[in-house]
Amino acid sequence: MKLKDLYIGLDLGGTFIKYAIGMADGSLLYHNKKPSLSDREQSEIFYNIFALIEELKQKAKELQGEIKAIGFGSPGAINFDEGRLIGSTPNIKSWTDADIRGKIESKFNLPTWVDNDANLMVFAEARQGIAKGEKNVIALTLGTGIGGGILINNQVYRGDHFAGSELGHMSINFDGPRCDCGGIGCIEQYASAPAMEKNYEKKLIMANKSIPDDLSTVTLFERAGEREKEAIDTINDTAVYLGTALANIANIFNPAVIVIGGGVSAAGKIFINKIDAEMRRRAMPPSVRHLKVLAAKLGNSAGMIGAIRLAAEMYAKR
């Protein structure tokens, strides 16, 4: 009997590592997540990853398949040719210069490709998500930070030395607050989840209202739904900040779709529409005439799906 060709996809984050087994078309046959042990030594993080790959190899047998390749998503700048991290990444302290491909290939003898997690997200959304079939797509992921992915002419654009696509560090204010990256007035300082929470808190204090113990973007959007003025004002502010950033993106790239992903994007259509309107107020008309701003479709699975499709496409090309 012929065994099915299967691919492994892993998506390493600061809290969880998501892992899956799937087909070349990105359909997942099994997926799960476990703590990523991001506060441990690098060797322990790898040991954890190896155990998950062993688990998936077992699954492959049950599925009567054969694993052909591994795709891996990681935060940070990734040297795509070498499959290793360039320097450090803030949420996984020990991950500095991690030789991801080297370690996995020497342990499992399976060809492995590694990419930045936001690159995999734009790749997955363009291959089979909300921007399916589009060749020029930009993705922004809104969360604790703001990540960016760029697809040009159907290919992920990684920069000359793999350090591009940092859309969260586009400045929208030359005179703004200093960012952790060293820049000034980065969009991340205005529209990340912590920045939204801080803005909301300030408005509540100004209005002499109490600050909820469980303040988060979830409570913020809930309260906006209940028509609370401070919550609505915060969301309107954020839409102006993001609309400014999107106008820059539209003018520079003229993409077919800008995908908004990450936790905050779950806030829904009203938020996305406000961002879209602000972008159109600022961008050059030809840049946005055919442009759609859409919420991501693949959610938390985008990284795993992107990793699997990357592995399959690279394996077929090698």
Ligand SMILES: [Zn+2]
């Ligand atoms: Zn920055």
